[in-house]
Amino acid sequence: MHLLNLGILAHVDAGKTSLTERLLHSVGVIDEIGSVDAGSTRTDTLALERQRGITIKSAVVSFPIDDVTVNLIDTPGHPDFIAEVERVLGVLDGAVLVVSAVEGVQAQTRVLMRTLRRLRIPTLLFVNKIDRRGARYDGVLRAIAQRLTPAIVPMGTVEGLGAAGARVVAGLGAGALEVLAEHDEELLATYVEGSGMSHATQRSTAMSHTTENFSGVSHATLHAALTAQTRQSLVHPVYFGSAITGAGIDALVNGIKELLPTSDGDPGGPLSATVFKVERGPAGEKVAYARLFSGTLRTRDRVPFGEARQEGRITAISVFDHGTDARADAVPAGRIARLWGLADIRIGDAIGEPRKAYEHVFAPPTLETVVVPGPDTNRRALHVALTQLAEQDPLIDLRHDEVRQEISVSLYGEVQKEVIQSTLADEYGLDVGFRETTPICVERPVGSGSAVEFNKKDPNPFLATVGLRVDPAPTGAGVDFRLEVELGSMPYAFFKAVEDTVRETLGQGLHGWQVTDCTVTMTHSGYSPRQSHAHQGFDKSMSSTGADFRGVTPLVLIEALRRAGTRVYEPLHRFRIEAPADTLGALLPVLAALRAVPRTTVTRGAGCVLDGTVPAGRVHELERRLPGLTRGEGELETAFDHYAPITQGTVPQRPRTDHNPLDRKEYLLNVTRRVGR
Template identity: 80%
Template sequence: MHLLNLGILAHVDAGKTSLTERLLHTAGVIDEIGSVDAGSTQTDSLALERQRGITIKSAVVSFALGDVTVNLIDTPGHPDFIAEVERVLGVLDGAVLVVSAVEGVQAQTRVLMRTLQRLGIPTLVFVNKIDRRGARYDGVLRALSERLTPSVVPMGSADGLGTRDARFTPGLGPAALDVLADQDDDLLSAYVEGTVSDDRLHTALAAQTRQAMVHPVYFGSAVTGAGVNELITGIKELLPAADGDPDGPVSGTVFKVERGPAGEKIAYARMFSGTLRTRDRVPFGDAREEGRITAIGVFDHGTDVRCDAVPAGRIARLWGLADIRIGDCFGEPRKAYGRFFAPPTLETVVVPGPGTDSRTLHLALTRLAEQDPLIGLRHDEARHETSVSLYGEVQKEVIQATLADDFGLDVTFRQTTPLCVERPAGTGAAVEFNKKDANPFLATVGLRVDPAPAGSGVDFRLEVELGSMPYAFFKAVEDTVRDTLGQGLHGWQVTDCTVTMTHCGYSPRQSHAHQGFDKSMSSTGADFRGLTPLVLIEALRRAGTVVYEPMHRFRADAPADTLGGLLPVLAALRAVPRTTETRGGSCVLEGVIPADRVHALEQRLPGLTRGEGEWESAFDHYAPVTQGVVPRRPRTDHNPLDRKEYLLNVTRRVGG
């Protein structure tokens, strides 16, 4: 028996949770198929998921398909919860991408397929809802080929579209041979000679699917069950089994964290190597701290059961790792699966309602951020405010409902604002010397800030000898540089720059006869952590910074005769169309729009286009703010922009 960790991915409302229910029913795990509308599905366990009819958190369920054990992970489809999908991708062996036969290829479908291809994850496509009115076969196949990938292989034909009798008839046609032969010279030669057998064709299909070179396409209905048996055959025969040596060194990755009934932390992890047992001690995270496994649960036939060990290839729930975070590797370090999607581009301040204690609220938000690292919390001690970063307005509603349902906290939100960044405008340098001028710290720090290419992040370098002072002091400077760059001259995170340490110096350890270490005369890490923000901000001030706002690329498909009303609205929302293409009676606009204007346009589009307009957008780049007042963000640090205020907050030593 082999194991397969399978992800179900889709644009919201394409029917992936319904497909999960149908697969569980077909495999004999459940006796009755749950309904998303009725809130009775297996994987949507949160009350909020059942109320809204959408998936918010990824869920794992296991079942057997013949000799294949499948750990199936149902993921959210709404773009506001893309972070939840991101964490799952790093633990998959294969995926099923669900597309609606009515709506066809949608915005999130394209984002997901691009990511699956970039990561080389073998993927089957299931075109759902062939029983719905408006279902299409040729049009959807054409859209898959044009807007997702030309390497799609139709696995059969669909008949009776738009009726309850719609069915899928399996069979590889000439189109499949054309696609497969494009990737295989030997198959192409056999094709030309007319000697391609069915077995040869299926062997090539399986090999190319497992290498993510082609993507088999099935049509069907999760509601009626049409095409599902054929999809199951494809899952068993075309997707690769989980690999990993159970006798090798222990190595795994955490992709989800939740809290148990008693508040204990439970980590969902994929084992890539070795066998993990209860009472084992394993290092985890960047700091490689150790934790002791107190209990293990594995998924089996629709539920999870306790066991004493979990081998490579399996997904498990782990107890005992109190400080573990999503994305952490444990055991032998392995390459992190990184970030595949754009970061959140919006932010809002959480406002406690009547009777809501701000400290209790902060603790609850910290718990939520623990389960979702991309909920970036930012606490302002001076104003007693907490901000959260967001992908969109629906995510804000979910946070509000979760705080009310799970923690009994009433909150509202301020207006959503864009999350900008700062980049250096030029080069700037500054230095402060130990025991000179107004430097109250026993440290010398000199820093130079240079611009770097967009998307390069922050690089820290040395122009001083590494042995010129203790390594701990260099580490204190680098860590503080990265922390300080979280808030630039305008309060935004500074990125795409190189920070070089140009000067360093310290006071060696001092002691008196028959006495211990004299801290007042000897440099400590605190001296370097205290001085670095002042030097870095001064270097930034001399370099200057430019504030950049997040921009989304968009694609709007609308009736051509509505263009006259749509264009002025786009202009008012600072959208810039770059290409316009007319196709029959419709018009396709592509361009860019500020991230904080997307929601307003999505709300107005149906009225402007008689309900026929289609909109898709995704983060594309940051652009310099050129209109109006440059946005500022309130500082939450000790404000190194004001030396006097900073020194009063940081140290009791009196500067000049």
């Protein structure tokens, strides 16, 4: 039995979940097709998913195609949940990207295809909704070639397009040889030998004729080349059909079985698995979804996992089969399983030997909001619930403000607020609201600054000498910690305490934002060795401890930052707008009011394309206003691009959640009380 881990991806509303239902029905896993509109689909299990008709969390369902067992993963289509999609991609053998025959290539379709091609994941395209009024064939193929990839091979034609009885006539489409020959010199040579043409003449002819003209190349040869190149992610077969009527589904099923690569991995090899999803079970226990790349995992196995390589014991396993999941004693390489027993597991953790995974290119969340508990909501219960949600999505960052008793959450977009609100209500019984969403800025040093506090010298109450210098670093460098003192001049634990505290303190700079792109160098060090009074034990009032270094470091670092100076930068998104050209006059003034800066404007017939940047905090407003400005025909694609300095208006301040080393008196009052000095 072969295994295939398959992802279904699409722009929201392209029909991805409906296609999943149709596939399950076509292979006999379900007797009745669920409806997105009715909220009865197999993979959309969250209440909000059923209410909104969108997929929020990835879901796994299994079905057989002859001798191939397919683990199908239905992924979110809304751009707010792109991180959920990216996490799934690392465990896939292949993918189906769904495109609407009516709407065509949409903004998120482009984002997904770029990611699939970057990761070289073998991908089939399925053009859905051929039965809908306004469905197109040639126009969609042109859009795919122009906006996604020219390396496409149509796998059939459509009769009765745009009508309920639309049907697909399967077969390699015109131009298949041309596309395949681009990556296969042997295929081209086969035709040359059969036709008597010169190599150059054949290539020229291939560029201007359809497949049917090339009788020198057999269908079997073409199909073999198509299979090989699809599995190498060099070309992408395009299927047409309808998830609602079932037209074209059989051809797609055959394509999934024949053209996509099945899982590899040695069940007898060393254990190596990756966790791509974490959820909570009925009793609040963590359940990890993992793909096994090597080895076999059994119940009661003790396994290392995560960056800290801590050890956990597998208490239960379930594997997916025939539309459901069932308990199992073991799971071999190639399969996806649900695992119990790993209480501290997180998304992205490796189980067993870490494998060289592809690089996640997650843009940082650029927005945040304060969660406002309802009148009867228990704040402690809210804290626990939000912490659990953050465990399930490591890109959701929580900030706890103990002074104001507030919790902030980071976001990719406004829809996430609705998801969090619904999840807290449905799963935890907690009523919450939100304050206005604001952008997450960063701070960068303007120049260099140094500061030092000496052991046993006023006004330093800590038994530690720490000197630090802050220097600016290139954009994107992050934070680098260096030493200009001898590593052996004091215990290593004290150096580690300084470095860890430096990184923690840089989470809130002079204006309260995270400080990045800087080098922090330790210039001075000193400590009081272990001392005690005669005939007495260790006296920490006479000897340095890690708490001394953790206590003094924020004061030194903030003073160094003061002397260096910092500048606040706001997140900017790049945008791409496609709209009717005659709407430019209404669109440009609104873009200017939103502080968006168009860089290029290209007119294509009756349409135009604008590229530029817009502040992250204005993206939602642009999304909201675009339909009215463009008669509903405008299409917007945005993604984080870079941070830009704020040069006008008031510099935004972020409320501090630490002991505020900016105010020495307040800081010492809080910290010395905690460490007992």
